[in-house]
Amino acid sequence: MSHELRGSSAIVGVGLAGCGEAHGRMPLDILAEATHNALDDAGLKLSDVDGLFTGSSYHFMPTLSTAEYLGIKPRFSDGSMVGGSSFVAHTLNAAMAIKTGQCEVALICYGSNQRTAGGKLATMSEQQIYEAPYKPRYPISSYALAAARHMHQYGTTREQMADVAVAARQWAQLNPAAFARDDLTRQDVLNSRMISDPLSLLDCCLVTDGGGAVIMVSSERAKDFPNKPVYVLGTGTAHWHRQITQMPDLTTTAAVDAGKRAFAMAGLTKDDVDVVELYDAFTINTILFLEDLGFCAKGEGGAFVENGNIAPGGSLPVNTNGGGLSCVHPGMYGIFILIEAIQQLRGDCGARQVENPEVALVNGNGGVLSSQVTTILGTEAVL
Amino acid sequence: MSATNEKFSGPGPDQIYSDFLKNDVFSLPKCQDCHEFHFFPRVVCPHCGSFNLEWQPVSGRGEVYSTTTIRRKSERGGNYNVCHVTLAEGPRLMSRVEGIDSLDVKIGDQVTAVINKDEDAPFIVFTPAQGV
Numbered sequence: 001m002s003h004e005l006r007g008s009s010a011i012v013g014v015g016l017a018g019c020g021e022a023h024g025r026m027p028l029d030i031l032a033e034a035t036h037n038a039l040d041d042a043g044l045k046l047s048d049v050d051g052l053f054t055g056s057s058y059h060f061m062p063t064l065s066t067a068e069y070l071g072i073k074p075r076f077s078d079g080s081m082v083g084g085s086s087f088v089a090h091t092l093n094a095a096m097a098i099k100t101g102q103c104e105v106a107l108i109c110y111g112s113n114q115r116t117a118g119g120k121l122a123t124m125s126e127q128q129i130y131e132a133p134y135k136p137r138y139p140i141s142s143y144a145l146a147a148a149r150h151m152h153q154y155g156t157t158r159e160q161m162a163d164v165a166v167a168a169r170q171w172a173q174l175n176p177a178a179f180a181r182d183d184l185t186r187q188d189v190l191n192s193r194m195i196s197d198p199l200s201l202l203d204c205c206l207v208t209d210g211g212g213a214v215i216m217v218s219s220e221r222a223k224d225f226p227n228k229p230v231y232v233l234g235t236g237t238a239h240w241h242r243q244i245t246q247m248p249d250l251t252t253t254a255a256v257d258a259g260k261r262a263f264a265m266a267g268l269t270k271d272d273v274d275v276v277e278l279y280d281a282f283t284i285n286t287i288l289f290l291e292d293l294g295f296c297a298k299g300e301g302g303a304f305v306e307n308g309n310i311a312p313g314g315s316l317p318v319n320t321n322g323g324g325l326s327c328v329h330p331g332m333y334g335i336f337i338l339i340e341a342i343q344q345l346r347g348d349c350g351a352r353q354v355e356n357p358e359v360a361l362v363n364g365n366g367g368v369l370s371s372q373v374t375t376i377l378g379t380e381a382v383l
Numbered sequence: 384m385s386a387t388n389e390k391f392s393g394p395g396p397d398q399i400y401s402d403f404l405k406n407d408v409f410s411l412p413k414c415q416d417c418h419e420f421h422f423f424p425r426v427v428c429p430h431c432g433s434f435n436l437e438w439q440p441v442s443g444r445g446e447v448y449s450t451t452t453i454r455r456k457s458e459r460g461g462n463y464n465v466c467h468v469t470l471a472e473g474p475r476l477m478s479r480v481e482g483i484d485s486l487d488v489k490i491g492d493q494v495t496a497v498i499n500k501d502e503d504a505p506f507i508v509f510t511p512a513q514g515v
Contacts, residue, residue, distance in 0.1 A: 244467075245467060
């Protein structure tokens with residue numbers, strides 16, 4: 001018997017705003033424009049929203065600040081904070097809220113002006129007192145330590161990691177909305193300035209502004225909207241640590257568990273997946289998540305991403321918007337992978353459109369490889 | 384329900400850890416049920432959930448589990464090392480290896496703990512192990 005949440009809710013509207021640079025605008029200004037665009041896409045009004053799901057690095061009580069700004073009085077709100085994966089996790093909480101009648105129209109939303117506000121990662125995070133004396137650069141050093149260990153243990157190379165960045169750039173070149181679209185070669189990545197060995201500047205995601213919003217309703221209502229509904233088939237969450245030193249094995253993330261849970265709820269396997277959107281804050285992420293989600297064996301992620309295998313024309317389309325590496329990355333990126341997957345399933349992606357995808361997998365990452373959230377989305381064909 | 388439990392009376396594990404270091408002892412909590420050490424210090428064993436812990440000095444011997452060199456211009460102090468060291472007793476901690484160029488620190492290197500007291504709160508750094 002299928003899980004009671006499988007396909008119980010659907011996404012009927014998406015919106016982006018301020019991606020790249022949004023001069024003179026505050027995080028909630030950008031969030032509100034994305035919300036406007038998502039509501040417009042769904043043919044709904046702000047007053048229809050009765051469930052609010054959001055996270056922020058700027059607002060300590062993000063649901064309160066966001067609802068206040070938007071002038072809405074939600075019946076149900078959830079500001080669960082698992083870093084950049086929050087917005088992917090919100091799909092599970094929204095599905096549960098809709099299924100149990102806590103709300104009817106759920107808005108999942110985010111906005112950030114990280115780039116034009118100075119490029120620093122805004123954070124309300126507490127200092128990690130057992131790491132602070134060593135002055136790690138946050139978050140890159142954590143990912144560098146994981147990359148170094150993966151290279152040591154499995155022979156993964158900087159060239160293979162560079163190919164992740166090159167693939168992302170090739171997708172970005174097909175996406176007019178992507179921020180970084182210049183030609184990029186493996187050698188360019190290898191030659192870029194080393195920041196925290198073995199990660200160089202072009203192994204790192206962009207720092208941009210941007211916002212995104214998603215509208216979710218029950219599947220019963222989903223067909224009454226202008227767009228082809230995208231069904232939430234399964235979501236799984238998992239976290240094993242907060243600080244990188246507490247990660248049990250630097251080469252294996254909790255996406256192992258999150259992925260299994262999402263696939264179990266969806267009743268699908270990796271062979272059913274047509275398009276994959278992974279949280280690529282750094283090039284090593286893509287390799288780790290492809291392994292942990294079962295697209296290749298542990299240790300074989302480097303070989304899997306080589307030579308254009310995840311680029312346009314490769315065997316598996318991964319990060320088709322250009323990713324956090326080349327499209328957009330305003331502090332927390334989770335909402336953007338969700339939106340790209342939805343747009344792919346709707347067939348709205350123009351030159352970067354994957355051919356007739358029916359199932360998309362999204363994997364959000366939060367903290368320092370800490371929180372992993374996998375969502376599997378599908379069209380009516382797989383409902 | 385009793386408000387006091389002798390097990391939790393007195394200073395917490397962070398202060399105990401720091402007090403040991405101030406007295407030149409590198410000591411960590413050890414579970415009396417599963418016999419595993421853990422770091423960072425807590426009031427509960429993260430391996431088995433037991434609250435039955437005792438402090439015990441550790442050897443200070445460890446192995447570099449992963450390492451990175453944070454690149455910094457020489458006029459701002461130059462490159463420095465950040466690494467993870469797995470102690471002989473099991474726990475892993477963030478630290479740095481001193482005494483050699485950070486780029487020469489390799490995964491698998493044997494290292495020895497040194498208590499650094501340069502700042503207000505003492506902390507553990509490592510040097511390459513002698514005789515290996």
